[in-house]
Amino acid sequence: MPHPESTYDRRRLRQWLAGEARADGVARRDLLRLLAAAGLTAAVPTALATPPAVAAPRTNATATAPGIVKPLPDEWFTIRGTNAETKFPSLAGTGYHTPVDHFFVRNHTATPVLDAETWKLTVWGDGLAHPEPVEFTLDELKRLPATSRTAFVECAGNGRSFFATQQGQTVSGTAWTLGAIGTAHWKGVRLAEVLRRAGLTQRAVDVLPRGLDAEYVTADGTNLGRVRRPLPLSKALDDVLLAYEMNGEPLPADHGHPVRVLVPGWVGIASIKWVGDIEVAAQPLYSPWNTDFYRLLGDAYPDGGSAPLTHQTLKSAFELAWNADLPAATDQRLTGRSWSGAGGVVRVDVSTDGGTTWRRARLHDAPRRAGWVRWSTDWRPTTPGTYTLLARATDTTGRSQPETTVPNTQGYLFDAVVRHPVQVV
Numbered sequence: 001m002p003h004p005e006s007t008y009d010r011r012r013l014r015q016w017l018a019g020e021a022r023a024d025g026v027a028r029r030d031l032l033r034l035l036a037a038a039g040l041t042a043a044v045p046t047a048l049a050t051p052p053a054v055a056a057p058r059t060n061a062t063a064t065a066p067g068i069v070k071p072l073p074d075e076w077f078t079i080r081g082t083n084a085e086t087k088f089p090s091l092a093g094t095g096y097h098t099p100v101d102h103f104f105v106r107n108h109t110a111t112p113v114l115d116a117e118t119w120k121l122t123v124w125g126d127g128l129a130h131p132e133p134v135e136f137t138l139d140e141l142k143r144l145p146a147t148s149r150t151a152f153v154e155c156a157g158n159g160r161s162f163f164a165t166q167q168g169q170t171v172s173g174t175a176w177t178l179g180a181i182g183t184a185h186w187k188g189v190r191l192a193e194v195l196r197r198a199g200l201t202q203r204a205v206d207v208l209p210r211g212l213d214a215e216y217v218t219a220d221g222t223n224l225g226r227v228r229r230p231l232p233l234s235k236a237l238d239d240v241l242l243a244y245e246m247n248g249e250p251l252p253a254d255h256g257h258p259v260r261v262l263v264p265g266w267v268g269i270a271s272i273k274w275v276g277d278i279e280v281a282a283q284p285l286y287s288p289w290n291t292d293f294y295r296l297l298g299d300a301y302p303d304g305g306s307a308p309l310t311h312q313t314l315k316s317a318f319e320l321a322w323n324a325d326l327p328a329a330t331d332q333r334l335t336g337r338s339w340s341g342a343g344g345v346v347r348v349d350v351s352t353d354g355g356t357t358w359r360r361a362r363l364h365d366a367p368r369r370a371g372w373v374r375w376s377t378d379w380r381p382t383t384p385g386t387y388t389l390l391a392r393a394t395d396t397t398g399r400s401q402p403e404t405t406v407p408n409t410q411g412y413l414f415d416a417v418v419r420h421p422v423q424v425v
């Protein structure tokens, strides 16, 4: 099946190789994987592929992450390998929708720079009426009825670091705190509409969107091919968008330009960026992203693990630095956000004494499915010392955040109440 080729931005990668990023703690295997993905291994002197013995001091306030195009100021982002996590305190006062310049980036490889003029979406497979692939240009998609909606994109591994720091469990994967989430206003065309025009038949059961970013090579050198994850037809026909706008602007490069899949409420991996083709199949489909990854594995999940992950779980975060200093005997307004992939958040309880007593926070947004609510509560700490703040959300399904999350080996779907330390000084 022919598909358009991605244009990998080699110039940027070379700049990165020559620049400061190696001092930012990028693991050697990440570097090698990126080089392999870009087909550049031969072009780089071996000295460059060896981390420096002593990390150079950072000279400015904007770090770089390999393969991310937009600026990543230190006040807004924590770099984690090829990914950038949003710092929650930087969301205070930014409004309901996460500004694009604050929105987290999760890249398996690197952001490809694609030309919207020549980009095409190819829809193909034995779930369609005709054997020939059907192509759509961006202009053609934009001429179809447009739909807009607000929804978050959240990584299934968001909160993963708390398995270790709160529960003493070792799990694999990017050590996110709570900032692997952003909420945007998306505009696009319903996937259902595109599938219908492509000749969807009753035979179809799964669709498989695939990204145009480089093939993903794991740390041990296994090439898993392009990032792709099957989606059951029932979800594909429900509320999934092929989005070409984010917060009123064309999709930015790092978030899937020119078109990404947007699967409201589901694990972020379902929302394939830089989509180039969609297979429509008359039988269930598999890729490493619904077999080896994005299932719950481990002692609590015998018989090969859970089904492929779908909805995100419940979480809450304070818009406050870890170990923030707060002045004693002064009125504090604590603000934060809570969200759930299963339903809107209807209630948030906050504790400022490590969970002994709780009070209800004020909610500043109506519960919204696949969205978050902003909340606040006032606190006047009297005595200096270390305090543990907790926020616990309840959603429309009646579920509340538990005290602990049953562990799984890859650290997905952490939903326990996070214990947030602050110092009253």
Ligand SMILES: Nc1nc2c(c(=O)[nH]1)N[C@H]1C(S)=C(S)[C@@H](COP(=O)(O)O)O[C@H]1N2
Pocket: 103, 104, 105, 106, 107, 108, 109, 153, 154, 155, 156, 182, 210, 211, 212, 213, 227, 254, 255, 256, 267, 268, 269, 270, 271, 272, 273, 274, 275
């Ligand atoms: N093609 C492609 N799509 C992708 C990914 C990727 O690496 N390549 N990462 C996925 C994951 S794991 C997440 S959490 C979201 C992140 O979206 P964002 O970078 O726009 O925040 O994109 C998903 N879509």
Ligand SMILES: [Mo]
Pocket: 106, 154, 155, 156, 157, 268, 269
């Ligand atoms: Mo993710």
